[in-house]
Amino acid sequence: MSIAKPAATGFAPSEPSPGPKAQAVIAQRERRLVILGLFPILLWQTIFFVIPMLILLVYSFWTMHDYRLDYNFTLANYVEIFTSPIYLKAFLLSLQIALFVTAICAVLAVPIAYFIAKKAGRKRAILLVMVIIPFWVSLVMRAFAWRLLLGERGFINRGLEFGGLIDHPLSFLLYSPTAIVIGLIYAYLPLYVLPLYASFDKVRDTWIAAAQDLNATPMRAFWEVTLPLAFPGLIVGAAFCFIFGLGEYIVPALLGGGKSLMISQVIRLEFELRQNWPGGAALSIVLMIMIVAILAVSLRWLRPEMAR
């Protein structure tokens, strides 16, 4: 982009090497365009994302007494989080569910991503789009649909009864951690398939063919060549799946039944019912620290993906 010229030179024939003064003008114009381009979004994200996070951080050191904020610095909120069984249980449940969901999503996503990238031929674009588009339907409605599926008179129970597999409807399907796990897998499977697909796509067919030329079975070629080469996609998908599962609110709220709460539900209860904003803020900060830690660990594989 060094050809951009100051308007003053107008239609002058292009000089092979602009003089130092012209270069300075070009550089200035470049800089102005970069600043103009990035300024709106950086300002926006600072005001509506960075500052709210800082506000949460500040609030987390305050306390609430009789519905009034007490502005004295204290670590009481954090002490409570790490000592109260309610909060610890919520964090533990969130971690367990996110881990479980990530593992299952990985197992489910590898074959489908491999199939689309390597075996679908001309249909790959349309299949990939078909994986993604449910993701754009409001999660409220998608989770609601699982209520219709998992309920005692829902699709799945009726189907099993009809098939003679069960006599009584399975009541543990809905309003349980099982339901949360199913809902989260459903919600975030497309998100795992995308980076995996990109990784499989980058593994050249000739490399796989080479392995098979050397007498590797298709299975062995997959396990020892294709999958290791697609490892970055596996990690990126896992990181996103875990992070989104950890902080998800809609799915546990609609399908969890409220007996055992995930951390996001506790944050909303602190805000909505207990009016304990500092408590909710402290929980949010701990959650954000966990997420940043996960990102930091997976950054090695994330960075080249982001650069694309």
Place this chain on the structure above:
Amino acid sequence: MNVARAIETGGRGRGRLGGVALAAYAALVFVFLYLPIVVIILFAFDDKPVPGLPIKGLTLNWFERAFSTPDLMDGLFTSICLALCSALLATAIAMPAAMALAWRDIKLRTLVVCLVLAPIVAPQIVIGLGLVLLFRFTPGLIGSPAIVIAHATLTACYATMILYSRLLGFPRSYLEAAMDLGASDARVFFEIVLPLAAPAVLAVLLLAFTDAFGEYVVAWFVAGFTKTLPIVIWGSMRGVLSPAINAVSAIIILVSLVLSAASQMWIIRQARSSAP
């Protein structure tokens, strides 16, 4: 590639069997992904007041009921207006950033990209709580303006990244030619960049609209007394469920599917035509 395929399919029974198993598995995954959507649409036509199997008769009554329920229609109208505003806003701040990222050298590029993408990884519940505490300073914005701002914040990050990846393949020689002929920056943008990037911009607008339209968690925090459709639907899910909700959901799901499918196809087609 042909060699690879020849080896894979060249008379190896096991390989072909594996291929069939893989295709069958893929079909199952697609059933899993689309079953809930099909069920919600199917139950919208069920003539029983409490939807469930077996479906004996079909009716359009619930759609009629939905269209004559003021709460639902007000929510629908509010959601359409607010999502339109936030999609336009998000695209307007994403486009210049995407151009700068794609075409210029930027110092601290990683930092800039991290800042732009940060809202993606933050849980919606955290963003919602942070925003509601921010809007305590400006209580007048609580309600519709706050919802538009919140959704623009959530969608601008991936809008920037989608536009950025499309603009990377943009024929830059056109820009240089125009600038050589003395066109101003604004003229280059409106007469060359925008017409050529229009499909990507439109795709991003549609995605941002669809996403903002269905978003509930953050909107709930900053909504005040404003009721978007997801907020109305969420509220009614606590009480006795009217099949009218199913009907509205079915319509919205169909519209979302069409919008996102169209925009994703545009994005992919553009990627293909601009691929080196």
